[in-house]
Structure formats: structure tokens, C-alpha cells
Amino acid sequence: MKLVVFFFSLCFSFLQAQESKTLYFDFAKEVPNAISLKNFDEWIVSNQNIEILQIAGYCDSVDTNLSNKKLASKRIQSVLTLLKSKNSRISNSLIQEVFGEDFKQSKIQAENRKVTFLYKIVDEPIIETELLIEEKPKEESLVEKIEKERISLIDKFENAKIGDRIVINNIHFQFNSENIIPESEPLLEQLLFIMELNPDLEIKIFGHICCNPDPKDTKLSYRRALKIFNYLRDNGIQLRRLAYKGFGSNEPVYPIPEKNEEEKIANRRVEIEIVKK
Structure with a gap:
């Protein structure tokens, strides 16, 4: 009993x-x-x-x-x-x-x-610093990087001022295409969520590519920026709140040709400019 x-x-x-x-x-x-x-x-x-x-x-x-x-x-x-x-x-x-x-x-x-x-x-864990053993940092997977960036996007938009550009690094596209890989879709969903949470927010979507030394070749970057524009429009965001442009390789973070894959990734990016909040 x-x-x-x-x-x-x-x-x-x-x-x-x-x-x-x-x-x-x-x-x-x-x-x-x-x-x-x-x-x-x-x-x-x-x-x-x-x-x-x-x-x-x-x-x-x-x-x-x-x-x-x-x-x-x-x-x-x-x-x-x-x-x-x-x-x-x-x-x-x-x-x-x-x-x-x-x-x-x-x-x-x-x-x-x-x-x-x-x-x-839940209680915060108590960490005994004397017992910690230094380990080699584990390299983040693409999914982990995307999730970390997705979580941080809301704060980035909240803290941004009109005219600021917010860089989204992990919207990845298939090779030589405007099609977005499935792993990057949570970032698009988060961008849509932010636009829905902030009905006065107006933005410009800027596409950038890497590796191409021809500054006149902007077609791919335009198509990629348009892909994001269409995604937001098709999911109910008003056209008056959206604009897009492709810069090709005209605004690289690192000089072209890039020295390594990290520099290519930094150049191959999507930026969101705040037009109105």
C-alpha cells in the first residue's frame, strides 16, 4: 500500500x-x-x-x-x-x-x-572549471551553422537601422543555379516569419556571387535574388515591401580570385537592406 x-x-x-x-x-x-x-x-x-x-x-x-x-x-x-x-x-x-x-x-x-x-x-548546470579538459573545437556541420544563423536573424533585424545591410551567409544555391538547397530552407522560412512579425518592414534583397572575374555578368545573382523575392511574394508579403538586385561579383568581401573556400563562401552571399521599419 x-x-x-x-x-x-x-x-x-x-x-x-x-x-x-x-x-x-x-x-x-x-x-x-x-x-x-x-x-x-x-x-x-x-x-x-x-x-x-x-x-x-x-x-x-x-x-x-x-x-x-x-x-x-x-x-x-x-x-x-x-x-x-x-x-x-x-x-x-x-x-x-x-x-x-x-x-x-x-x-x-x-x-x-x-x-x-x-x-x-530547469536549473542552470554548475560547471566546475577546475575539471574542464580543453578539447579541440568540433567543426560545425552545415545544418548546425544554418540553425545558429536562423536563430540569430530576429535579433539582427531588431537591432538594424534603416540603410543597414544584414548578411545571410548560409542561403546556399545549387551549382550555377538559382535553386536553393533544402538545408537552407529554414533561413527562408525565418526571413518570411520576420516579415510577418514586422508588417511595416520593407527590404531590398541583394544577390552576390563568387569566383567570377567578369563584373558585367550579373545574371545569376539577379536570378538568385529574384528567387528569394518570389518566395516572400508567393507567401503573402506585399510587393510594395520588396525589391531585389543582383550585383554579380562587383562587391566582393575578398578580392577575386579568392584564396580559399572560406573567402568564396563570404563572397557568395545574400544581403538584406533595411528600407523601412
Whole structure:
């Protein structure tokens, strides 16, 4: 009997350690509404040391269940992006649940358009510096570099002034093509998310290439800048907020011909100029 009581007490303590937070969305929108974002910004200040354990996305009863599930999934990703931008920890065993409209709905439709996540408070690890052994830094993979840059983009845009250029290094294209490799797609999604979060933001997209000594050959850089322009336009960003230009190899970070692959990567870049905030 004592063992059973202890077991249930342990389960109850575990459940108590978890808390939940909900963000709400406007009709058919993939990002939280302004009230929820303001509430989240205030909440996260006193909830820095958290780990996200489970997250669920929901929609109202308008449209088909399949379409709503797709929208609910996008809402989950936007909230995860928001959490990562605040350095919240995401559990390696994170549970994601997409409900669309197939759940017990509130009569108030606005209450159904939401994302709810479960989290727990975690303690910062205590590091004994005397016991640390210096190790050779592990070289980051392309996916790791892209994820790190993706997380940092929100702060870069928040801190940028009109006229500033924000360099996005890891939007990589297939050889001699404007097609973006799949690994770089999270950076495009993050750029779209930033544009949606900041409805007054207007930008110019600049394409640059490496290795080509002919300054007049700008066609490829134009096509690459246009690819990003079209992606944002096709996903609902108004044309008045967008412009693009290809510079070819006219504005290299390093002189051409480059000395190594690092210099080629630095020259082969995408820049976003802030026109209006």
C-alpha cells in the first residue's frame, strides 16, 4: 500500500513540475497575434530557464480538417522559432501534436486558434572549471551553422537601422543555379516569419556571387535574388515591401580570385537592406 501511495505521489509531483502556456492566432494566420506576442515577451522575461516538452497546434472549424492541420503545423513551427529566438531549450524528445479542428472546440472561435506548449523549469548546470579538459573545437556541420544563423536573424533585424545591410551567409544555391538547397530552407522560412512579425518592414534583397572575374555578368545573382523575392511574394508579403538586385561579383568581401573556400563562401552571399521599419 505504501508503495502504491509513493508511486502516485511521484507521478503527481512530476505533473506539478510541468506548466503550460498558450498563444493565440488571428484567423488563417501562421504567427501569433499582437496581443499574444506582447504577452509572450512579458512572460519570457521571468521564464528564462525553461525546457519545452510538448507542443500542440489547433485551428477553428473553418475550412477542411486537412487544411487546418497544415495550418496548425505551421503555427507550431512559428512558436518554436519564437521560443528558440529567446534561447528557450527544446527537449530532444519533444512531442508535437497537430489537431487541426479535430478536438473539443470552444464556441468562441478565437479560443480555438492557438498553440499550447508544456514546459518545465530547469536549473542552470554548475560547471566546475577546475575539471574542464580543453578539447579541440568540433567543426560545425552545415545544418548546425544554418540553425545558429536562423536563430540569430530576429535579433539582427531588431537591432538594424534603416540603410543597414544584414548578411545571410548560409542561403546556399545549387551549382550555377538559382535553386536553393533544402538545408537552407529554414533561413527562408525565418526571413518570411520576420516579415510577418514586422508588417511595416520593407527590404531590398541583394544577390552576390563568387569566383567570377567578369563584373558585367550579373545574371545569376539577379536570378538568385529574384528567387528569394518570389518566395516572400508567393507567401503573402506585399510587393510594395520588396525589391531585389543582383550585383554579380562587383562587391566582393575578398578580392577575386579568392584564396580559399572560406573567402568564396563570404563572397557568395545574400544581403538584406533595411528600407523601412
